[in-house]
Amino acid sequence: MSSSESSGKIPGDIPSMAPKMIPRMIHVAVAGQPNCGKSTIFNMLCGMNQHVANYPGVTVDKYSTKMRHKGVEYTLVDLPGTYSFSMFSLEERVAKEYLLDKEVDVIVNVVDASNLRRNLYLTFQLLELGKPMVIILNMMDVAQRRDIDIDVGELARILNIKVVPAVGVQQQGKEEILDAIAAAATEQISTPFRVNYAEFEPYIEEIEQLVPQHETSRRWLAIKALEGDELVLQRTGIAPEKISSINDELHARFDLDVDQCFASIRYQNADVAFHRCAKQTKAKRSTITDSIDRWVLNRWASFPVLAGVIFLIYQLAIVWGYKITDYTWPLLAWVRRIIMGFMPDANFIDVPLVSEFALWMVNSTMALLNYLPIFFILFALVAVLEGVGYMPRMAFILDRVFKRFGLHGQSTLPLVLGGAFVGGCAVPGVMATKGIADERARLATIMTVPYMNCLAKVPFYTLLLGAFFATSMSEMMFYISTVTLFIALIIARLLTATFLAQHETAPFIMELPPYHLPTFKGVMLRALQRVWLYVKKVVTIVLAVAVVLFVMLQYPGVPESSMQQIRAEADAALQTFDAQAARTDLHHLVAEPTQVYALLNMYDTYRSRRMQTRSAEQLEALNAEFQALNPELFILVQGEGSAARTINRALRNLERSGKQLRMQIKQEKVSTSYLGMFGRALEPLTKFSGFDWRVNVAFLSSFAARESAVATLGSIYEQGKTDERAEQSIAADGSYTPIHAVAMLIFMILSPPCIATMVVVKLQSNSYRWMLFATFFPITLGIVASSLFYTLATTFGWSGIEMMRIFYVSVIALTLLLALIKPRRANWEVGQ
Amino acid sequence: MDTVAEKTLLSELSENQRAVIKKCCAVGALKQKLLDMGFIPGAEVLMVRNAPLRDPVEIEIQNFFLSVRSTEAACIKVTPL
Numbered sequence: 001m002s003s004s005e006s007s008g009k010i011p012g013d014i015p016s017m018a019p020k021m022i023p024r025m026i027h028v029a030v031a032g033q034p035n036c037g038k039s040t041i042f043n044m045l046c047g048m049n050q051h052v053a054n055y056p057g058v059t060v061d062k063y064s065t066k067m068r069h070k071g072v073e074y075t076l077v078d079l080p081g082t083y084s085f086s087m088f089s090l091e092e093r094v095a096k097e098y099l100l101d102k103e104v105d106v107i108v109n110v111v112d113a114s115n116l117r118r119n120l121y122l123t124f125q126l127l128e129l130g131k132p133m134v135i136i137l138n139m140m141d142v143a144q145r146r147d148i149d150i151d152v153g154e155l156a157r158i159l160n161i162k163v164v165p166a167v168g169v170q171q172q173g174k175e176e177i178l179d180a181i182a183a184a185a186t187e188q189i190s191t192p193f194r195v196n197y198a199e200f201e202p203y204i205e206e207i208e209q210l211v212p213q214h215e216t217s218r219r220w221l222a223i224k225a226l227e228g229d230e231l232v233l234q235r236t237g238i239a240p241e242k243i244s245s246i247n248d249e250l251h252a253r254f255d256l257d258v259d260q261c262f263a264s265i266r267y268q269n270a271d272v273a274f275h276r277c278a279k280q281t282k283a284k285r286s287t288i289t290d291s292i293d294r295w296v297l298n299r300w301a302s303f304p305v306l307a308g309v310i311f312l313i314y315q316l317a318i319v320w321g322y323k324i325t326d327y328t329w330p331l332l333a334w335v336r337r338i339i340m341g342f343m344p345d346a347n348f349i350d351v352p353l354v355s356e357f358a359l360w361m362v363n364s365t366m367a368l369l370n371y372l373p374i375f376f377i378l379f380a381l382v383a384v385l386e387g388v389g390y391m392p393r394m395a396f397i398l399d400r401v402f403k404r405f406g407l408h409g410q411s412t413l414p415l416v417l418g419g420a421f422v423g424g425c426a427v428p429g430v431m432a433t434k435g436i437a438d439e440r441a442r443l444a445t446i447m448t449v450p451y452m453n454c455l456a457k458v459p460f461y462t463l464l465l466g467a468f469f470a471t472s473m474s475e476m477m478f479y480i481s482t483v484t485l486f487i488a489l490i491i492a493r494l495l496t497a498t499f500l501a502q503h504e505t506a507p508f509i510m511e512l513p514p515y516h517l518p519t520f521k522g523v524m525l526r527a528l529q530r531v532w533l534y535v536k537k538v539v540t541i542v543l544a545v546a547v548v549l550f551v552m553l554q555y556p557g558v559p560e561s562s563m564q565q566i567r568a569e570a571d572a573a574l575q576t577f578d579a580q581a582a583r584t585d586l587h588h589l590v591a592e593p594t595q596v597y598a599l600l601n602m603y604d605t606y607r608s609r610r611m612q613t614r615s616a617e618q619l620e621a622l623n624a625e626f627q628a629l630n631p632e633l634f635i636l637v638q639g640e641g642s643a644a645r646t647i648n649r650a651l652r653n654l655e656r657s658g659k660q661l662r663m664q665i666k667q668e669k670v671s672t673s674y675l676g677m678f679g680r681a682l683e684p685l686t687k688f689s690g691f692d693w694r695v696n697v698a699f700l701s702s703f704a705a706r707e708s709a710v711a712t713l714g715s716i717y718e719q720g721k722t723d724e725r726a727e728q729s730i731a732a733d734g735s736y737t738p739i740h741a742v743a744m745l746i747f748m749i750l751s752p753p754c755i756a757t758m759v760v761v762k763l764q765s766n767s768y769r770w771m772l773f774a775t776f777f778p779i780t781l782g783i784v785a786s787s788l789f790y791t792l793a794t795t796f797g798w799s800g801i802e803m804m805r806i807f808y809v810s811v812i813a814l815t816l817l818l819a820l821i822k823p824r825r826a827n828w829e830v831g832q
Numbered sequence: 833m834d835t836v837a838e839k840t841l842l843s844e845l846s847e848n849q850r851a852v853i854k855k856c857c858a859v860g861a862l863k864q865k866l867l868d869m870g871f872i873p874g875a876e877v878l879m880v881r882n883a884p885l886r887d888p889v890e891i892e893i894q895n896f897f898l899s900v901r902s903t904e905a906a907c908i909k910v911t912p913l
Contacts, residue, residue, distance in 0.1 A: 084868035086861075118870065260856065263867035265873070267894070284855050302884040396899045400887035403901070409888070434906045507904050512890060512897040770846060 025073045026101055026185045029094060032110035033122050034081035035389070035513040037138040039063075040168035041110050042078040043522055045177065052529050055094045063432070068264070069178040072185075074142065077102075086229070089437055089506065096231060099129060100216055108177070111163070113143035114514075118227055120270035124195045127159070130217025132184040132191065134209035134248045135163045136177055136694070142514075147280065154277040159193040168508050169519050174432060179466060185201035194219075196271050197262065199254050200226065203246050211236050227262060282426045287512040287821075302397050309390065310416050318424065318455065321374035328373055330612070332366045345798040347597045347790055349570045349661045355549060364546035368539050370758065371425065374455075375534060378417060379429045385413070387518025391435065392510045392528055398507060405489040405817050406496025407448070409508065418452030420485050427534060431762050437510070440503035444496050446764050447774055448488040448755035453481055458750055460702075468741040472801055476745075479808045486815040488675060489780075493818045499773075537763060538756045544753050549701060552675040558668045566661055573657040580650035584643035589632050602630065603637050603651060658724045675700055688787035690740045699747070738800025743790040746807060750782035841910055842880055843889070843905035851910035857883040867910035870894030870909055 023089045033037040044049075046065035055062045059829075063078040079098055080091035099107070109126050111119040126133060135155075143150060154165040162180045166173030176792040197204060207222040211305055214221060214236070224232040228243055251255050295301045339362055385391050393408025402411050412435075418429030421562075429449040436442035469476045558566075574596065582589050590596050606626055613619045635641070639648030670676050679696035686696055752775050753761065762771040793803040845851055853875045855902040856866050870893050871877075880897065888899045 083863075084862040086868055115895060118896055121868070257869055258865060259874065263870075264872045264874075267870060267872055297884070297890070299884045346878055392899060396883050396884070396888050396890065399899075399901070400883065401886040410898075468873075508888060508899065508901045509904060510899045512899055604838075606852060697857070794882055 003633075003824070007009055025075060028074055028076045028106045028108055028181055028182070028185075029079055029099060029104045030076060030100070030108045030110060031079045031122070031126055032098070033083050033112065033115075033119050035511060035516075036081065036110050036112035036115070037120060037168045038081055039078065039136055039167065040078065040112040040519060041177075041521055041579070042175055043519075043525060044168055044171050045389070047074060048525065050525075051530075052533065055098070058089055060094045063797050069182060070822070072182060074178075074181065074696075078107075082122065084122060085224070086227070090439070093231070099131075101223070102229070102234065104131055106181050107131050108136060108181060109133060110136045110138050113137045113140050114146055114148060116143075116148070116150065116155075117270050117274040120273055121266050123159070124193075124266050124269060125220075127161075127192050127194060127216060128220040128222065128223060132187075133161050134177070134180045134184050135161060138168050140165045141167045149279045151277045155273070158273050158276060161192050169517075174219045182234060187224045187498070188661050193273075195266060197223070197265055199256065200258070200261065203250070207242075207246075210238050210242070215447050222732055223262070226258060226259075239341055250291065292515055293512070296390075296393055297396065301376060305396055306394060309385075309394075310420075313416065314424075317374055317377040319379060323378045324373040324377075325370055326697055329370060332369060336362050336366060345597065345601045348574065348600060349665065351564065351662070356554070360550045361546060361766055365539065365543060365785075368542055369535075371455075372531060372535075374425070375428055376527055376531050378425070379431075379530040380523055381430070382413065382417070382432055383523040383526040384518055386435075386526075387523060389513045389515050392512050395510060396512065402441075405493040405507075406441065406500070406799060407489075407492050408436050409510075410436040410438075411441060411445040411448075411492075415452060415485070415488065418449035420452055420488075424452060425455055426452060427538065427760050428530075428755055430757060430760040431530060431533075433764055436503075438506040438508070440496060440500050440505045443500055443503060443765060443770065444492045446761055448492045448780070450757050450761070450774060451484055451491065453484050453486045453749065454754070456754070458746055459746065464741045464744060468736075468738040468800060476801070476804060478751060479804055481812050482744065483808055486811050487750065488812060488817050490811070490818060534760075536758050541759050542755050545703070549562065549675070549703075552678070553670060553673045553701070556672065558665055560673060562668050563665075566664060570658070570661055573654055573661075577650045577654040584646050586636065586643045586647060589636065589687065590647065595633075596654075598630075599633050599636060599651065600655060602626070602657060606634075606637050670697065688782065688791060688792045689743045689783060690736075690786075691744065691747070692735070695744060699751065703752065713756045739790060739793045740802055741796070742793070742800045742803045742807070743786040744787055745804070747782040747786040750778050750785055752778045752782075835853040839908050841901075841912050842877065842879070842891070842910050843910040845877075845912065847879060847881050847909070849879050850876060850913040854909040854911055855906050856903070862904060862907070863879070866904075868907065870896075871897060876913075877910065890893060 018210055029128055030038060030042055042063060042065075046067055049067065050063050050065045053062050053064070054060065059082050065076050067076065069796050077098070079095040082089075082092045082095045085096045098104075102173065107126055109123050111123060123135065137150065137152060137155070137373070140150075150165075152163050152165050159233050160369045162184060163175055164176045164180050166177060183755050203226060204219065204222045208218045211218045211221045211225070213434050221232055221236055224237050225236060225243060228244065228247075229238070231239055233243070237323075238315045247258055252256060296305050325562050340355070340359060346352065346353045346355065385394075391410070391413060394412045397409070398412050399409030402409055414429045414432045416429075417424050420425045427447050429452060430446055433442050436445060463475070465473045514687070540591075574593070576594065578590075590599055602625050606622075608620055610619065613622055623638075625632075635644050636647050636651065675697055676693065678708060679693035679700060682696045683691075686692075693698075758771050759773055761774045762768060765771065765774075789803055791799070792806075793800075798806065840851070842853075843853070853871055855873060857865060857905050858866055873881055875893055878892040880892055882889055883899070888901050889905055891898050891900055891905070
C-alpha cells in the first residue's frame with residue numbers, strides 16, 4: 001500500500017507511446033481542486049485572450065484559449081475545480097466527461113502547495129488516466145509563509161512527472177509551465193506513480209479485461225467502474241450486476257467497503273508522498289484566516305458584518321453606479337443625437353416612420369446600456385467576494401434560514417443582488433446562482449430572484465405613491481421594499497414542495513477556504529466577461545422584442561376620421577402662424593411650408609441643445625454653430641429684432657400646438673393599436689383587480705424593460721398638458737382610487753420578470769420550460785393576488801393603506817406558517 | 833460491533849473538541865462526497881464552531897475547513913479524543 005513499492009514499476013496499460021510526432025495542435029486540460037488558484041494560473045497563461053462558453057447542455061462556464069509557444073499551437077481548457085471525480089456535482093461530471101470524451105494531449109494539474117496532501121488525492125486520480133501530465137505547484141509563497149518546506153525535486157521523483165513551482169498571483173513561472181507542457185506533449189511518456197489498491201488489484205485487472213479499447217487508460221476506467229461510476233459503466237458497457245457481485249465478494253472475503261477503501265488508500269498514499277517530500281513545522285490554517293473568522297463567523301458579530309457587506313455592495317454598485325450613469329448618460333444621449341441626425345426630419349405633425357422606429361430602438365437599447373456601469377461594479381464585487389472567500393461564509397451564516405424554505409445558504413448573494421432589500425437587478429442576481437451546488441435550491445433561487453425589488457420598478461412605485469399616497473409614502477415604500485423577500489421565501493418553499501420536489505439535491509458540504517486577496521486582473525477579467533455576456537445575450541433579444549412591441553403599438557394606426565380632424569387643427573395652426581408672419585418684413589423666410597418645418601426643427605434642436613450647455617462659452621459655441629448652419633432662420637429662432645420677435649412668438653405658439661397634436665396622435669395610436677386591443681381584450685380578466693385597458697397596456701409594454709411602464713402610462717395620461725406631471729394627471733383623472741393603486745402595486749411587486757431577466761433565466765436553468773414558467777407563474781400569481789385583495793377591499797370598504805397593511809401582514813403570516821412546517825427529507829438518504 | 837465509544841456522532845461534538853472518525857454511515861452521493869473530502873476511518877477531526885444560527889458546523893479535517901449541516905454530520909460516528 002505504500003507509495004515506495006508502487007511507484008514506477010508496472011508499465012501495464014499505459015498507451016503505447018512510440019517516439020511521438022509533434023501534433024499540430026496540442027490540447028491541454030487544466031485540472032485542479034477548488035481554491036488551488038487554478039484560474040489565476042489560467043489567466044497568467046493566456047491573459048485577456050480567453051473565450052467563455054458553456055459546456056454542452058449544462059450551465060458550467062468553460063474557459064478556453066488558443067495560444068502559440070515556440071512555434072507550437074496549444075488549446076487550453078480550464079476544467080471546473082473538483083475535489084475528486086465522483087458524480088457529486090455538475091462540475092465533477094463536466095470535468096470527468098471532458099477528460100473521458102475529448103482528446104486531451106496533456107493534463108496540467110494545478111496543485112495548492114500549501115495544501116499538498118489533500119490536493120494529491122485528485123492528482124493520483126488524474127495520473128490514473130494515463131495521459132502525459134504536468135504538475136504546477138502553485139501558491140509556493142503561501143506554503144513558505146506557513147513554514148511548509150517542499151522538496152520539488154523529490155515530489156517530481158516520487159510522482160515521476162514534471163513538477164513546476166509557481167506563484168500565480170505574482171505571475172511567476174509562466175515560461176517554465178509552457179516549456180513543461182511542450183515537453184510532456186512530445187517526449188516519450190514515462191511511467192508515473194500509481195496508487196496500489198492492494199486487495200483490489202486482482203479485481204481491477206479482471207475488469208480491465210472487460211473494458212474495450214479506449215482513448216483513456218483502461219485502468220482508470222476499471223477503477224471507476226469498480227467504484228460504481230454510472231458514466232463509466234455506461235461508456236464501457238460493463239454490467240452493473242458484475243460490479244455489485246464483485247462488491248459482495250469483497251465484502252464477504254475481506255469485510256471491505258470499496259468506496260471507503262479507495263478513498264482511504266488514496267489518502268494514505270497522499271500522506272506518505274507528502275511526508276517524503278515536505279516538512280511542515282506548523283500544521284495550521286493561516287492564522288490570519290483564523291482571526292478573521294473569529295469575527296466574521298462569530299455568533300454575534302457575523303450578522304452586523306454580513307449587513308455591512310450587503311450595505312457596501314448596495315452603496316458601491318447601486319448608489320455610486322447610479323452616479324456614474326449621470327456621466328455615461330450624456331455619452332449615450334450624444335450617440336442617440338448622432339444616430340437621430342441621420343434620420344429624416346419631422347414635417348410638423350408628420351413624423352416619418354423610420355425616425356420613430358429609430359428613436360424607439362435607440363431608446364430601448366439605451367435603457368439597457370444605461371445599466372452597464374452598475375452591472376460592471378456588481379460583477380466586479382461578486383468576483384471579489386468569490387476571490388476573497390466570503391461567499392461560502394455567507395452561506396454558512398444564513399443556511400439555516402434558507403434551508404427551511406428549500407433554498408440554500410448560497411442563495412444569499414443572488415437574492416441580495418436581485419434587490420432583496422434596497423433595489424437591485426435580477427440579471428446579475430440570476431447569473432450569480434451559478435455556484436449553488438444543490439440543483440433544486442439553485443433552480444428555486446433562479447425562480448425567486450426575479451421577485452426581488454428591481455431598480456426599474458422604483459419609478460413606477462414613486463409614480464403611483466406620488467399620485468395616491470403622498471402623505472404616507474415612506475410607510476408604503478417600507479412595505480413594498482420588505483415584502484418581496486418574504487414573497488420569495490414563500491414561493492421557494494412552494495416550488496420545492498411541488499414542481500421541484502423530485503429534483504436532485506446535494507449535501508451541504510462546502511469548503512471554507514483561507515482568505516485570499518484576489519488579483520486586480522482576475523477581477524476585471526471576470527467582470528468584463530460577464531458584462532460582455534449580458535450585452536451579447538440580453539441586448540440582442542431585448543431588441544428583437546422591442547421591434548415586435550413597436551409594431552404592436554404602431555399599427556393599425558390612427559383612424560382616418562380622427563386623423564382628418566387633427567390635420568385640420570394642424571392646418572389652422574399653420575395658417576395662424578403664416579398670418580402673423582405675413583405682417584412682418586421677414587415673411588419671405590417662412591413663406592413655404594418646408595421652410596416652416598425646417599424652422600420648427602431647428603427651434604427644437606436648438607432649445608434642447610441649449611439646455612445642455614453649462615457655461616457662457618459653450619452657449620457661444622452653440623450659437624456660432626447654428627449661425628453657420630442657417631444664419632437667416634437662426635435670427636428667427638433667437639427672435640432678435642422686432643420682426644423676428646413677432647415670428648418667434650408665433651413660432652412658440654405653433655410649436656406648442658404641434659406638440660399637443662403629436663401627443664393626441666400618439667394617444668389615439670396606442671388606444672387603437674394591437675397592443676391597445678390586447679389590453680382591452682384582457683379587461684374581462686383584469687377587471688377583478690380593477691385594471692382597465694390603459695393599465696394593461698402599461699404592464700404589457702413593461703415586459704421589454706420595466707421603465708416602459710411609466711413611460712407608457714405617462715403618455716396615455718398626459719393630456720397634452722406638458723407642464724403637468726404624470727402623477728398629477730393620474731390622480732386628477734378620477735377613474736382610479738387608492739385601492740386601484742394598491743392593486744397595481746401588488747401586481748407590480750409580483751409581476752413578471754422583464755425580457756432581460758427571462759433570457760438569463762433561460763441561460764441559467766438551461767430550459768425554455770422554466771423560462772416560460774418564470775414568466776407566466778408570476779403573472780398568474782399577480783392577477784390572483786391583486787384580484788383577491790381588490791375584491792376584499794371593495795367588499796369591506798378598506799382604504800388603500802389598510803389594504804396594503806393587510807396584504808403585508810398576510811404575506812408575513814404565510815411565511816411564518818410555512819417556516820413552521822418542516823420540509824420533507826432530502827432525496828439522498830442517510831444510511832444506518 | 834457498536835461499542836459505547838462508537839456511538840458518538842460528529843454532530844454531537846462541542847466546539848473545539850477533537851475526535852477520530854470511526855465510521856461513515858452515509859450512502860450514495862453523500863457517502864462518496866464525505867469520503868472524497870477525507871472523512872475516512874482514522875482521520876482526525878476538529879469541531880471548530882457552530883454557525884451563528886447553530887446549524888451548519890465548521891469542521892477541520894485533512895487540513896481543510898468544511899461547513900457541514902448537522903444532519904450530514906450525524907451520519908459520521910467518531911471517538912472523541
